[in-house]
Amino acid sequence: MSTMSRQTILTGVTTTGTPHLGNYVGAIRPAIAASRRDDADTFYFLADYHALVKGHDPDAIQRSSLEVAATWLALGLDTDRAVFYRQSDVPEICELMWILSAVTAKGLMNRAHAYKAAVAQNEASESRDPDKGITMALFSYPVLMAADILLFNAHRVPVGKDQKQHVEMARVIAQRFNHNFAELFVLPEAEINDNTAVLSGLDGRKMSKSYNNSIPLFVPEKKLRKLIMKIKTNLLEPGEPKDTKDCTLFEIYQAFATESEVETMRTRFAEGIGWGDLKQELFEYLNAHLCEAREEYERLVADPGHVQRVLLEGAERARGIAVPFIARVRDAVGIRPLD
Numbered sequence: 047m048s049t050m051s052r053q054t055i056l057t058g059v060t061t062t063g064t065p066h067l068g069n070y071v072g073a074i075r076p077a078i079a080a081s082r083r084d085d086a087d088t089f090y091f092l093a094d095y096h097a098l099v100k101g102h103d104p105d106a107i108q109r110s111s112l113e114v115a116a117t118w119l120a121l122g123l124d125t126d127r128a129v130f131y132r133q134s135d136v137p138e139i140c141e142l143m144w145i146l147s148a149v150t151a152k153g154l155m156n157r158a159h160a161y162k163a164a165v166a167q168n169e170a171s172e173s174r175d176p177d178k179g180i181t182m183a184l185f186s187y188p189v190l191m192a193a194d195i196l197l198f199n200a201h202r203v204p205v206g207k208d209q210k211q212h213v214e215m216a217r218v219i220a221q222r223f224n225h226n227f228a229e230l231f232v233l234p235e236a237e238i239n240d241n242t243a244v245l246s247g248l249d250g251r252k253m254s255k256s257y258n259n260s261i262p263l264f265v266p267e268k269k270l271r272k273l274i275m276k277i278k279t280n281l282l283e284p285g286e287p288k289d290t291k292d293c294t295l296f297e298i299y300q301a302f303a304t305e306s307e308v309e310t311m312r313t314r315f316a317e318g319i320g321w322g323d324l325k326q327e328l329f330e331y332l333n334a335h336l337c338e339a340r341e342e343y344e345r346l347v348a349d350p351g352h353v354q355r356v357l358l359e360g361a362e363r364a365r366g367i368a369v370p371f372i373a374r375v376r377d378a379v380g381i382r383p384l385d
Protein backbone atom coordinates (compact mmCIF):
# COMPACT_ATOMS: atom_id res chain seq x y z
CA MET A 47 0.00 0.00 0.00
CA SER A 48 1.33 3.45 -0.82
CA THR A 49 2.08 5.72 2.10
CA MET A 50 -0.12 8.35 0.51
CA SER A 51 -3.28 6.30 0.86
CA ARG A 52 -5.93 7.42 3.31
CA GLN A 53 -5.85 5.71 6.63
CA THR A 54 -8.72 4.83 8.89
CA ILE A 55 -7.99 5.27 12.58
CA LEU A 56 -10.42 3.75 15.05
CA THR A 57 -10.54 3.33 18.79
CA GLY A 58 -13.09 2.63 21.50
CA VAL A 59 -13.48 3.63 25.11
CA THR A 60 -15.11 1.20 27.53
CA THR A 61 -17.82 3.04 29.43
CA THR A 62 -16.78 2.19 32.94
CA GLY A 63 -15.88 5.08 35.19
CA THR A 64 -15.04 8.72 34.69
CA PRO A 65 -12.24 9.88 32.37
CA HIS A 66 -9.07 10.86 34.27
CA LEU A 67 -5.91 12.81 33.53
CA GLY A 68 -4.15 9.65 32.36
CA ASN A 69 -6.91 8.92 29.82
CA TYR A 70 -6.66 12.46 28.56
CA VAL A 71 -2.92 12.47 28.04
CA GLY A 72 -2.62 8.88 26.80
CA ALA A 73 -5.70 8.55 24.62
CA ILE A 74 -8.11 11.46 24.31
CA ARG A 75 -5.69 14.24 23.44
CA PRO A 76 -3.86 12.26 20.73
CA ALA A 77 -7.19 11.03 19.33
CA ILE A 78 -8.55 14.53 19.01
CA ALA A 79 -5.31 15.63 17.35
CA ALA A 80 -5.58 12.73 14.89
CA SER A 81 -9.14 13.71 14.06
CA ARG A 82 -7.86 17.01 12.71
CA ARG A 83 -5.52 15.38 10.21
CA ASP A 84 -6.44 15.59 6.58
CA ASP A 85 -4.96 12.25 5.61
CA ALA A 86 -7.03 10.10 7.94
CA ASP A 87 -10.63 9.22 8.72
CA THR A 88 -11.26 8.76 12.42
CA PHE A 89 -13.84 6.64 14.21
CA TYR A 90 -14.22 6.97 17.97
CA PHE A 91 -16.88 5.18 19.93
CA LEU A 92 -18.17 4.35 23.38
CA ALA A 93 -17.77 0.62 23.91
CA ASP A 94 -20.83 0.17 26.06
CA TYR A 95 -21.30 -3.49 25.20
CA HIS A 96 -17.75 -4.08 26.38
CA ALA A 97 -18.70 -2.38 29.62
CA LEU A 98 -21.18 -5.19 30.34
CA VAL A 99 -18.38 -7.71 30.60
CA LYS A 100 -17.57 -7.11 34.22
CA GLY A 101 -21.22 -6.97 35.21
CA HIS A 102 -21.35 -3.30 36.12
CA ASP A 103 -24.26 -1.47 37.63
CA PRO A 104 -26.63 -0.36 34.81
CA ASP A 105 -26.90 3.21 36.06
CA ALA A 106 -23.13 3.44 36.26
CA ILE A 107 -22.81 2.34 32.63
CA GLN A 108 -25.33 4.94 31.53
CA ARG A 109 -23.61 7.63 33.59
CA SER A 110 -20.19 6.72 32.29
CA SER A 111 -21.44 6.84 28.69
CA LEU A 112 -22.64 10.39 29.27
CA GLU A 113 -19.42 11.39 31.01
CA VAL A 114 -17.12 9.92 28.39
CA ALA A 115 -19.08 11.49 25.53
CA ALA A 116 -19.27 14.88 27.28
CA THR A 117 -15.53 14.73 27.97
CA TRP A 118 -14.58 14.16 24.35
CA LEU A 119 -16.95 16.83 23.13
CA ALA A 120 -15.86 19.36 25.76
CA LEU A 121 -12.24 18.85 24.78
CA GLY A 122 -13.03 19.85 21.24
CA LEU A 123 -13.63 16.67 19.26
CA ASP A 124 -14.93 17.89 15.93
CA THR A 125 -17.83 15.58 15.17
CA ASP A 126 -18.12 16.88 11.63
CA ARG A 127 -14.81 15.20 10.99
CA ALA A 128 -14.61 12.27 13.39
CA VAL A 129 -17.39 9.71 13.40
CA PHE A 130 -18.35 9.58 17.08
CA TYR A 131 -20.92 7.02 18.22
CA ARG A 132 -22.06 4.52 20.74
CA GLN A 133 -21.30 0.88 19.95
CA SER A 134 -24.84 -0.14 20.95
CA ASP A 135 -26.33 2.27 18.39
CA VAL A 136 -24.68 0.34 15.58
CA PRO A 137 -26.30 -3.12 15.71
CA GLU A 138 -24.22 -4.33 12.76
CA ILE A 139 -21.30 -4.62 15.18
CA CYS A 140 -23.00 -7.43 17.09
CA GLU A 141 -24.13 -9.03 13.88
CA LEU A 142 -20.59 -9.07 12.60
CA MET A 143 -19.41 -10.45 15.91
CA TRP A 144 -21.47 -13.59 15.41
CA ILE A 145 -20.21 -14.09 11.88
CA LEU A 146 -16.63 -13.60 13.06
CA SER A 147 -17.21 -16.06 15.90
CA ALA A 148 -17.68 -18.68 13.22
CA VAL A 149 -14.10 -18.18 12.02
CA THR A 150 -12.52 -17.63 15.44
CA ALA A 151 -10.66 -20.58 16.90
CA LYS A 152 -11.57 -21.26 20.50
CA GLY A 153 -7.90 -21.98 21.08
CA LEU A 154 -7.07 -18.42 20.05
CA MET A 155 -9.47 -17.06 22.66
CA ASN A 156 -8.01 -19.41 25.29
CA ARG A 157 -4.77 -17.47 24.93
CA ALA A 158 -6.24 -14.03 25.65
CA HIS A 159 -4.38 -12.46 28.58
CA ALA A 160 -7.47 -11.18 30.39
CA TYR A 161 -9.20 -14.55 30.19
CA LYS A 162 -6.06 -16.43 31.19
CA ALA A 163 -5.55 -14.15 34.18
CA ALA A 164 -9.12 -14.81 35.33
CA VAL A 165 -8.61 -18.57 35.03
CA ALA A 166 -5.27 -18.43 36.83
CA GLN A 167 -6.82 -16.48 39.66
CA ASN A 168 -9.59 -19.06 39.96
CA GLU A 169 -7.13 -21.94 39.98
CA ALA A 170 -5.22 -20.31 42.78
CA SER A 171 -8.37 -19.78 44.79
CA GLU A 172 -9.94 -22.14 47.27
CA SER A 173 -12.72 -23.50 45.05
CA ARG A 174 -10.26 -24.33 42.24
CA ASP A 175 -13.08 -24.06 39.71
CA PRO A 176 -11.32 -22.56 36.68
CA ASP A 177 -14.58 -21.21 35.23
CA LYS A 178 -15.85 -19.48 38.33
CA GLY A 179 -17.42 -16.13 37.47
CA ILE A 180 -16.21 -16.30 33.86
CA THR A 181 -18.93 -15.34 31.40
CA MET A 182 -19.08 -15.94 27.67
CA ALA A 183 -18.85 -12.17 27.30
CA LEU A 184 -15.45 -12.16 28.99
CA PHE A 185 -14.35 -15.08 26.85
CA SER A 186 -15.60 -13.54 23.60
CA TYR A 187 -14.48 -10.00 24.41
CA PRO A 188 -11.79 -10.06 21.70
CA VAL A 189 -14.32 -11.13 19.05
CA LEU A 190 -16.55 -8.16 19.81
CA MET A 191 -13.50 -5.94 19.65
CA ALA A 192 -12.55 -7.49 16.30
CA ALA A 193 -16.04 -6.67 15.03
CA ASP A 194 -15.65 -3.05 16.19
CA ILE A 195 -12.44 -2.75 14.25
CA LEU A 196 -13.15 -4.81 11.14
CA LEU A 197 -16.61 -3.39 10.43
CA PHE A 198 -14.97 -0.07 9.56
CA ASN A 199 -11.85 -1.55 8.02
CA ALA A 200 -9.57 0.36 10.36
CA HIS A 201 -5.89 0.39 9.45
CA ARG A 202 -4.68 1.70 12.75
CA VAL A 203 -6.02 1.15 16.22
CA PRO A 204 -4.51 3.33 18.97
CA VAL A 205 -4.70 1.42 22.26
CA GLY A 206 -2.88 0.96 25.53
CA LYS A 207 -0.37 -1.90 25.84
CA ASP A 208 -2.92 -4.12 27.55
CA GLN A 209 -5.09 -4.10 24.41
CA LYS A 210 -2.38 -4.91 21.89
CA GLN A 211 -3.10 -8.62 21.93
CA HIS A 212 -6.76 -7.98 21.16
CA VAL A 213 -5.88 -6.03 18.03
CA GLU A 214 -3.54 -8.82 16.97
CA MET A 215 -6.39 -11.27 17.43
CA ALA A 216 -8.61 -9.09 15.25
CA ARG A 217 -5.94 -9.37 12.61
CA VAL A 218 -5.85 -13.16 12.83
CA ILE A 219 -9.65 -13.32 12.64
CA ALA A 220 -9.69 -11.02 9.60
CA GLN A 221 -7.09 -13.16 7.87
CA ARG A 222 -9.09 -16.29 8.50
CA PHE A 223 -12.25 -14.69 7.10
CA ASN A 224 -10.46 -13.31 4.07
CA HIS A 225 -8.94 -16.72 3.39
CA ASN A 226 -12.16 -18.70 3.86
CA PHE A 227 -14.64 -16.40 2.15
CA ALA A 228 -13.61 -13.17 0.45
CA GLU A 229 -10.97 -10.48 0.88
CA LEU A 230 -13.28 -8.08 2.63
CA PHE A 231 -11.29 -7.00 5.66
CA VAL A 232 -8.31 -4.72 6.11
CA LEU A 233 -5.75 -6.22 8.50
CA PRO A 234 -5.56 -3.75 11.38
CA GLU A 235 -2.48 -2.76 13.32
CA ALA A 236 -2.26 -1.68 16.94
CA GLU A 237 -0.68 1.67 17.61
CA ILE A 238 0.64 1.65 21.13
CA ASN A 239 0.77 4.89 23.08
CA ASP A 240 4.39 5.37 23.98
CA ASN A 241 5.42 5.27 27.61
CA THR A 242 5.90 8.98 27.99
CA ALA A 243 2.14 9.26 27.61
CA VAL A 244 1.41 7.05 30.60
CA LEU A 245 0.79 9.06 33.75
CA SER A 246 1.31 7.87 37.29
CA GLY A 247 -1.49 8.18 39.79
CA LEU A 248 -1.81 9.40 43.37
CA ASP A 249 0.16 6.45 44.75
CA GLY A 250 2.87 6.47 42.07
CA ARG A 251 1.52 3.43 40.21
CA LYS A 252 0.12 3.86 36.69
CA MET A 253 -3.00 6.04 36.81
CA SER A 254 -5.87 3.64 36.30
CA LYS A 255 -9.48 3.35 37.32
CA SER A 256 -8.80 -0.17 38.54
CA TYR A 257 -6.14 1.05 41.02
CA ASN A 258 -8.39 3.75 42.39
CA ASN A 259 -5.52 6.21 42.21
CA SER A 260 -6.71 8.52 39.48
CA ILE A 261 -7.41 12.21 39.19
CA PRO A 262 -10.66 12.70 37.26
CA LEU A 263 -10.17 15.20 34.48
CA PHE A 264 -13.09 17.45 35.31
CA VAL A 265 -13.50 17.34 39.06
CA PRO A 266 -14.54 20.67 40.59
CA GLU A 267 -11.66 23.02 41.34
CA LYS A 268 -11.59 22.37 45.09
CA LYS A 269 -11.50 18.63 44.64
CA LEU A 270 -8.74 18.92 42.05
CA ARG A 271 -6.63 20.83 44.54
CA LYS A 272 -7.31 18.27 47.23
CA LEU A 273 -6.31 15.38 44.99
CA ILE A 274 -3.10 17.06 43.87
CA MET A 275 -2.20 17.68 47.51
CA LYS A 276 -2.58 13.92 48.07
CA ILE A 277 -0.02 12.89 45.44
CA LYS A 278 2.74 10.87 47.03
CA THR A 279 6.17 12.51 47.30
CA ASN A 280 9.35 11.69 49.21
CA LEU A 281 10.53 13.27 52.43
CA LEU A 282 13.01 15.78 51.01
CA GLU A 283 12.72 19.23 52.57
CA PRO A 284 12.43 22.53 50.68
CA GLY A 285 15.90 23.62 49.61
CA GLU A 286 17.13 20.07 49.03
CA PRO A 287 17.73 19.25 45.33
CA LYS A 288 15.11 16.90 43.92
CA ASP A 289 15.03 14.34 41.16
CA THR A 290 12.52 14.78 38.34
CA LYS A 291 12.76 11.07 37.56
CA ASP A 292 9.85 8.97 38.86
CA CYS A 293 8.26 12.08 40.27
CA THR A 294 4.51 12.00 39.69
CA LEU A 295 4.14 15.76 40.12
CA PHE A 296 6.80 16.45 37.53
CA GLU A 297 5.31 13.90 35.18
CA ILE A 298 1.88 15.47 35.29
CA TYR A 299 3.31 18.94 34.84
CA GLN A 300 5.37 17.73 31.90
CA ALA A 301 2.30 16.23 30.23
CA PHE A 302 0.69 19.66 30.05
CA ALA A 303 3.48 22.24 29.97
CA THR A 304 5.51 23.54 27.04
CA GLU A 305 9.11 22.45 26.57
CA SER A 306 10.55 25.67 27.91
CA GLU A 307 8.28 25.57 30.96
CA VAL A 308 9.48 22.02 31.59
CA GLU A 309 13.12 23.13 31.36
CA THR A 310 12.50 25.90 33.88
CA MET A 311 10.85 23.39 36.18
CA ARG A 312 13.87 21.08 35.94
CA THR A 313 16.07 23.90 37.16
CA ARG A 314 13.74 24.56 40.04
CA PHE A 315 13.85 20.90 41.01
CA ALA A 316 17.64 21.10 41.09
CA GLU A 317 17.36 24.23 43.21
CA GLY A 318 15.18 22.41 45.70
CA ILE A 319 11.60 23.56 45.13
CA GLY A 320 9.42 22.53 48.08
CA TRP A 321 6.75 19.86 47.50
CA GLY A 322 4.00 22.03 48.98
CA ASP A 323 4.79 24.94 46.66
CA LEU A 324 5.07 22.65 43.69
CA LYS A 325 1.69 21.08 44.42
CA GLN A 326 0.02 24.46 44.68
CA GLU A 327 1.61 25.52 41.41
CA LEU A 328 0.68 22.33 39.64
CA PHE A 329 -2.88 22.78 40.79
CA GLU A 330 -3.02 26.34 39.46
CA TYR A 331 -1.45 25.33 36.19
CA LEU A 332 -3.81 22.42 35.59
CA ASN A 333 -6.80 24.37 36.69
CA ALA A 334 -6.04 27.15 34.25
CA HIS A 335 -5.52 24.59 31.51
CA LEU A 336 -8.76 22.72 32.16
CA CYS A 337 -11.23 25.27 33.43
CA GLU A 338 -12.71 26.26 30.09
CA ALA A 339 -13.25 22.67 29.00
CA ARG A 340 -14.58 21.86 32.46
CA GLU A 341 -17.28 24.49 32.10
CA GLU A 342 -18.27 23.06 28.76
CA TYR A 343 -18.24 19.56 30.26
CA GLU A 344 -20.56 20.61 33.05
CA ARG A 345 -22.88 22.22 30.55
CA LEU A 346 -22.98 19.05 28.44
CA VAL A 347 -23.51 16.70 31.37
CA ALA A 348 -26.46 18.85 32.38
CA ASP A 349 -27.91 18.45 28.86
CA PRO A 350 -27.87 14.71 28.16
CA GLY A 351 -30.46 15.13 25.39
CA HIS A 352 -27.96 17.11 23.36
CA VAL A 353 -25.19 14.56 23.90
CA GLN A 354 -27.60 11.80 22.92
CA ARG A 355 -28.44 13.58 19.67
CA VAL A 356 -24.80 14.08 18.79
CA LEU A 357 -24.13 10.38 19.36
CA LEU A 358 -27.15 9.31 17.31
CA GLU A 359 -25.99 11.47 14.42
CA GLY A 360 -22.61 9.78 14.68
CA ALA A 361 -24.26 6.37 14.68
CA GLU A 362 -26.19 7.31 11.53
CA ARG A 363 -22.95 8.16 9.78
CA ALA A 364 -21.35 4.96 11.04
CA ARG A 365 -24.30 2.93 9.81
CA GLY A 366 -24.04 4.60 6.43
CA ILE A 367 -20.86 2.56 6.10
CA ALA A 368 -21.78 -0.45 8.23
CA VAL A 369 -25.10 -1.35 6.62
CA PRO A 370 -23.86 -1.79 3.02
CA PHE A 371 -20.67 -3.44 4.25
CA ILE A 372 -22.40 -6.02 6.43
CA ALA A 373 -24.56 -6.87 3.42
CA ARG A 374 -21.39 -7.88 1.58
CA VAL A 375 -20.19 -9.87 4.56
CA ARG A 376 -23.50 -11.72 4.84
CA ASP A 377 -23.44 -12.44 1.15
CA ALA A 378 -19.90 -13.78 1.35
CA VAL A 379 -20.85 -16.33 4.02
CA GLY A 380 -24.07 -17.41 2.29
CA ILE A 381 -26.68 -15.45 4.21
CA ARG A 382 -28.37 -14.40 0.97
CA PRO A 383 -31.78 -13.89 -0.60
CA LEU A 384 -33.15 -17.20 -1.83
CA ASP A 385 -34.03 -16.14 -5.33
Ligand code: TRP
Binds near residue numbers: 096195209
Ligand atom coordinates in the same frame (compact mmCIF):
# COMPACT_ATOMS: atom_id res chain seq x y z
N1 TRP B 1 -11.16 -2.91 24.99
C1 TRP B 1 -10.76 -1.55 24.87
C2 TRP B 1 -10.27 -1.05 26.23
O1 TRP B 1 -10.70 -1.54 27.24
C3 TRP B 1 -11.87 -0.68 24.37
C4 TRP B 1 -12.29 -1.09 23.01
C5 TRP B 1 -13.42 -1.78 22.68
C6 TRP B 1 -11.57 -0.87 21.81
N2 TRP B 1 -13.45 -1.98 21.33
C7 TRP B 1 -12.34 -1.44 20.77
C8 TRP B 1 -10.35 -0.24 21.52
C9 TRP B 1 -11.91 -1.41 19.45
C10 TRP B 1 -9.94 -0.21 20.19
C11 TRP B 1 -10.71 -0.80 19.18
O2 TRP B 1 -9.49 -0.13 26.27
